Amino acid sequence: MQYKLSQEQELLKQTIGELAQSEVSPLASKIDWEATVPADLMTKLPNFGLYGITIPQEYGGAGADFLTLVLAIEELCKASGSLGAQISFHNAVVSEALMASSNSTLKSTLLPKLASGTLGAFSINPKSTISCKMENNQILLNGSSEYVMNAASAGIFLVLAKMNDGNRAIVCFSKEQSESEFEVGPIEKLLGMRASQTASISFHNLRLPADALVFEPQQTGLALSQLLARSRLAVAAQALGIAQASLDAEIQYSNERSQFNTKIGSFYAVKDYIAQDEIVIQSARSITYSVAAGILSNPALLKDSAIAKVSASNSAVQAARHSIRVHGGYGFIRDYPVERYLRDGRVTQIYIESNESLKAEIANSLLGT
DSSP, rough: OOOOOOOOHHHHHHHHHHHHHIIIIIGHHHHHTTTTOHHHHHHHGGGGTTTOOSSSGGTTOOOOOOHHHHHHHOOOOOOOHHHHHHHHIIIIIHHHHHHHHHHHHHHHHHHHHHHHHHEEEEEEOTTTOOOOEEEEEEEEEEEEEEEEEETTTTEEEEEEEEEEEEEEEEEEEHHHHTTTEOOOOOOOOOOOTSOOOOEEEEEEEEEGGGBBBBSSSHHHHHHHHHHHHHHHHHHHHHHHHHEEEEHHHHHHHHHHEEEEEEGGGSSHHHHHHHHHHHHHHHHHHHHHHHHOOOOOOOTTTHHHHHHHHHHHHHHHHHHHHHHHHHHHGGGTTTTSHHHHHHHHHHHHTTSSSHHHHHHHHHHHHHHHH
16 A cells, blocks of 8 residues: 655644644643643644544534544644544544444534544443443443543543443443443553543443444444554554654754764764664554555555554654663653653553554464464
8 A cells, every 4th residue: 555645634744743843842741740731722622623633524523534633643742642642542533433333313413522622532442341231222331441541531432342142332422421320530640641531431320322322233343443443543643753753852962962072963873773763663654654544445454553553653662762862861851851752652552452462463364363
C-alpha cells in the first residue's frame, strides 16, 4: 500500500501543529505534573474540530478520513502525549464505532454530542468481566473493567460485554443515562500519559434500552477486529508524535550544546543516534500512514495495524532514550521535556495491547497457526 498526503491534509497537519505549539506546548509540563488537562483548554478543542475529525458533517463533525485523524493525533502528541491520547481514542474508537453502526437512533443521539465536546471512553478488552443480558427488552450490564482511558472525564462510554449465550455485544451509552448502577473509580496514578484520566469502571445491574446495542451480535466479531485495528493505529500515531518530539529535541540540543569548543552534533555517537532515530521514525510513519490510508480496503488490517503499532511505539522509546543520553544530566530533570517523552512513549508499547502479544499475533498470521 502507498499513501500520498493531499493538499488539504498537509494544510491540516500544519494547522494542528501550530495550534499544538501555541496552545498545548506551553501547558504540557503542567498537564503532566498535575495529571489533568486544564478545563479551558479542553473547551477550546471542539472549536477546532478535534472532537469530530472523522464524524460526518451531518452530525456536526469535520467528515475527514482516517489518515487525517492520524495526522492530527501525531501533531497533538508532539506537544502532549496525554492530551493526544485522549483525543485519539475518543475519535478513533468511540466515534468510529458509532459511525460503523447501523443503529440510526444511537448515531443521531450520540455522534453530535461527541463532535461538540462530550468526551468518549471505551473498554473493548475481551478479558474484561463485564456481562450483558437481555431482559424485558432492556440490556442489563454487570461487572467491571480496569484502566479505561478517559473514564474519569468521559460523558459517553463504549463497552464490550459478554452475553449469556457466549456471544459478545458492544453497547454505547451516555453517562447521564446511568445513576448509581454505574461507577467510575479513582484516577489511576500512571508513569506516563499521566493526564489521560484513566480509571476503572463498574456496573451494578445497569439497565439500558435495547437500542444501546451498537452492533447486532453476529456483527460484533468483525466490528471488534476493526476497532482493535483503529486503536492500534491511534497508538501508533501517538507514538509517532512522541518520537518526532524526542528527535526534534535531540537535534536542537545537539546544535546548541558545546563540549571542548565543539558542537556535540559533530560527534559521531550523537550523529549515530540521530540517524538511527530518523530511520526508525520514517519507517514507522510510512507503515502507519499507509495502513491508515487503506483502512477501508485492507484485507490484512489486523496484522498491518499491529506492525504499525509495534514499530511506532518502539521508535518512540528509542528516540526518547537517545534524546535523554544526548541531553546528559539535563535529560534527567523536569526542566526538559525529554524525560516525559520517555515515560509517555513507554506506555505506547503496553496499551491497548502489549507489543509482545502483537508480535505473537503477527508471527501466528505468518505461520498459519
